[in-house]
Amino acid sequence: MSTRISVPDVRKFWDAQGGIYAGTVHPRDGMPAYPLVISLSDEAHIQPAEYCKPEATFPPGSHWDGRGNMxxxxxxxxxxxxxxxxxxxRIGGHADWYWPAKLECAVxxxxxxxxxxxxxxxxxxxQWATWMCQRTRNVETAFIQDFRHGCQTYKPRVTKFTALVVRRID
Known part of the structure; x- marks a missing residue:
């Protein structure tokens, strides 16, 4: 029997979870649905950096699973x-923050x-700081989400961008 949690309205600060409730993600890849929380706190500010070293090798990422990608x-x-x-x-008593994946960014x-x-x-x-990146299925590129206009695109993974942090409530 699963425990049902009470969630606030979308866009409201969720005190117990350390951030703003951004909605429930419904992955289409077999993962169960989960509430997503984003931190827009000063602690969550990340200096721009490249996605990863050019020589780093790893398997292609998931469009849904930012936690696994990280x-x-x-x-x-x-x-x-x-x-x-x-x-x-460590924000709001939580240490399970991660970098969101492409479709989490769409949500x-x-x-x-x-x-x-x-x-x-x-x-x-x-202006470029209105974008953030996360890994794509192509290991040579990073995913970009424009939070001003909503467009999504890809850039070489050595491009420097900032990132946002989220956590899922399992």
């Missing part, structure tokens, strides 16, 4: 500046994109 990235590039920053985060844009855009604008003065 685990694979850290195995291939243990000193990755973005992933190690995220792994060290973020749809439900809290304006909040993310305002956060990124406050953290960074440059």
């Amino acid at each position: 685990r694979s990235l850290l195995e291939a590039d243990p000193a990755n500046p973005i992933a190690t920053h995220i792994r060290a985060l 973020l844009y749809a439900n809290v994109g304006d909040l993310v855009y305002a956060y990124l604008r406050a953290q960074h003065a440059q």
Whole structure:
């Protein structure tokens, strides 16, 4: 028997979970649905860095599973500046933050994109900072989500961008 949790309205701060409730993700790859929380706190601010070292090799990523993608990235590039920053985060009493995957970013844009855009604008003065990246299935590129206009694209994985942190409630 599973325990049912009470979630706040989308876009509201979820005190017990350390961030803003961004909605429930319904993966189409067999994973169970899960609530997604994003942190837009000062601690979550990540300096721009490249996705990973050019020589790092790892299997293609998932469009849904950002947590698994970050685990694979850290195995291939243990000193990755973005992933190690995220792994060290302790926000709202939680230490299971991760870098969202492509379709988790789509959920973020749809439900809290304006909040993310305002956060990124406050953290960074440059236009490119309104984008964030995560791994694609092609190991040579990183996924980019534009939180101003909603477009999604790919860039070489050595391009420097910032990232956002999320956690799923299992």
